Amino acid sequence: MTAHDARLHAFRTDLADIRLKGEVAAERFVTGRPARISVAVADLRRAPRADSGIDTQFLFGDEVLIFDEAEGWAWVQGERDGYVGYVAAAELSGREAAPTHIVSAPRTFVYPGPDLRFPRSGQLSMGSTVAVTGAAETRGTRYAVLASSETMIAGHLLPIGDHAPDYVSVAEMFLGTPYLWGGVSGFGIDCSGLVQLSMRMAGRDVLRDTDMQVSALGELLDIGPDYSGLKRGDLVFWKGHVAIMTDAEMMIHANGHTMTVAREGLKEAVARIGYLYGGPTAFRRP
Template structure:
């Protein structure tokens, strides 16, 4: 008998399912997933196997996945970081497990062909991308995947120096991209997820998941504190103090700061939905062990 499962977080189709779901869902075949690692800087995770399908989130370099199916150049995968399920081009992954050593700690960092800022830029890495450093030369670190990155843009995997609020502010004026998690742009819940991860916390991807994930509810705007999250159906913002909230939004098509006296009536007028809840995430900065 199939129980009610969120297909965003469970790899289940009538013809194929994760072996860990056996006994919970009906499927023609259950499979043990293969491990793989995201090889490209940004990979779109889609609702179906093809570029015509919407993007639900982005995988960043170094993000590990389970692969359940590979067919016609597309993989059906689940991110190990936040459990999100979707389809991604097979060329985005490697099944060879890299020895990841560092994480990008700035919004974007260029990969140079050589250990010099005057050489060709061959790619860009986003905040929270994970890489393997194999050598250093002056101010630059050489990556196992090729190229060199400015060393000050990297931090060891078990270190965290960006508080949640500071990480969120890195995205100010970044473009709004539906499903975005990278330096090219984010959506509202992607902003929250990436800022939380920079501070050492893994949280769900979508707004409804985040609202349910954070349990501590704030009793009204009079009690709001910096870092609290404001939720509407399908939207989330971060309170930044002085009656200002940060949010990635499709009105301005970027991440920006708005006064609450503008934001609250604007969203209710545009979407027909008043503020639904205020949650206190308590995302204190982790320290490496």
């Protein structure tokens, strides 16, 4: 049997994804049941308990496969990035209406009808996907009508398949967003979540965690001790951390120092971070 990363492959000693049969040991193999995330943000936990740590999050409309469901928890795998874990079963629904649009604003509201003066009925993060069935206009503001008959600001949505031209510009939209370990939304985000969500909006799906990104994203750069040669869009990795260069000297990252998404000079960050985590471990150009 070959070794598999349990974050990206659904297997336990009692149960595993049928696609892993012959590759992992398990008592039983099953086919995943398709489902979709039905809440704004669903925490993906490493164990089926409310006090379990959060590894990542899924957003409204994300498609998952359910391999097991018990005591209010579902063991699932995200179809977009392959991450495996447990979500509350109540946060899942079927896949009746196929999404047509993706939220392109960092955060936006859902209304019960086409009027921004109505009390909001929900809120969604960038990266959430919705099914738009119509359009409406009130006092010059255009709304997208959803399959649920609720509405959203049309200018906060893009048709699925449309992409931002520059992932760094997407990341910059999150300046000031609170830092959240495991977060991947406009309500709270961590360093690798910022990379993943920003790149997704620019048309590139990437793996979730820092160690996955440093192993798979783009080309490895040979950067000297003066850090010259970096440019906008390059990634700087530390052990367990990643930042995005906005130009040759400045970077943006979700960090536990400011507890926000913030700009910082690379050399200043290296000096600040070094006493705890050492210097950068890699530079990569996506």
